[in-house]
Amino acid sequence: MSEQAAVCQSCAMPLVKKEDHGTEKDGSLSSVYCTYCYRNGEFVNPGATLEEIAEHGAAMISQMYEMPLDNARMFMTGQLRTLKRWSGKIVPTCQSCGMPIFSGEEAGTEKDGTESSSYCVHCYQKGEFTEPDLTHEEMIQKGVPVIARKFGLKPEKAEEMVRTFTSALSRWS
Ligand SMILES: [Zn+2]
């Protein structure tokens, strides 16, 4: 049981409470999948495709943040691509800015030059944050115009979204 995930590795739903987790064959809780996706050691819908799950998630996100459906679909597809069920591994998320770290070039570096497993290259170099004094609030304010533009959101909805997605990151929690 070494793998632990903050979001379901099939549908990207946050795994917060015990009830959110799916179950293994022996009844123990899955550490990587949610109860809607995975029960008794099997996927509830084994034939589901990334597109189908993205469609479902996009409808929710679109409503929640008043996001145009096409943009919500693009957002969900991007999220799902980082998950174990679809990429074959858990792609780490930068614990400062939330960006997925797909490759070594995107990973930050430790003092000794090795890759950071927690932070991206924009946030963390040679064992230090590139902006050490940045607060969570400043990070949110930096993200809002980017997200608002990218996904066609009102600023207040973009702020809600950035706040939700960054508050789970370990640099800020
Ligand atoms: Zn799920």
Ligand SMILES: [Zn+2]
């Ligand atoms: Zn980062």
